[in-house]
Amino acid sequence: MSESLQKLEQNFANLIRAYRKKQIGKGPEKIKVTFTRNWVVAHMSGCLSPVESFITRSEEGRNMILHARTHMIKELYSELTPTDMEQLVxxxxxxxxxDVDLEKDEVVSIFVFEQPIDGTEDMFSI
Incomplete structure (x- = not known):
């Protein structure tokens, strides 16, 4: 992997952390970002706040946090276009x-862009 791609991935991870901290109140403790064609795959851990962790002790609470951490976060990104991410890539x-694994406090997010961002010419669309 080139040093410039590695730096780009780290900068993208920093944007994710800042965006989530600003919009949700807490960013992930660890983020690993990988660029693949027109996707940015982000594996995050340490995402839940202490209150969210407490709420997940009940089935109803798990369902509520799961909805918030999947459906609502997708809505947030569609409403507030991450222009800083667009500019970066x-x-x-x-x-x-x-998707989120509440028991392990892990999130995997795939950011889909309109064209390859990893230097490849071919595009895998979904």
Whole structure:
């Protein structure tokens, strides 16, 4: 991996952390970002706040946090286009695909852009 791509991935991770901290109140403790074609795959851990962790002790609470951390976060990214991410990668943001494992406090998010951002010419669309 080139040093410039590695730096770009780290900068993208920093944007994710800042965006989530600003919009949700807490950013992830750890983020690993990988660019693949027109996707940015982000594996995050340490995402839940202490209050969210407490709420997940009940089934109703788990369902509420799962909804907030998947459906609501996707809505947030569609309403507030992450222009700073678009500027960083030089491509238009299309959508976010995300899932959370509440027991492990891990999130995997795929940021989909309109064109390849990893230097490849081919595009795998979804």
């Amino acid at each position: 030089g491509a238009k943001f299309i959508k976010l695909i995300t």
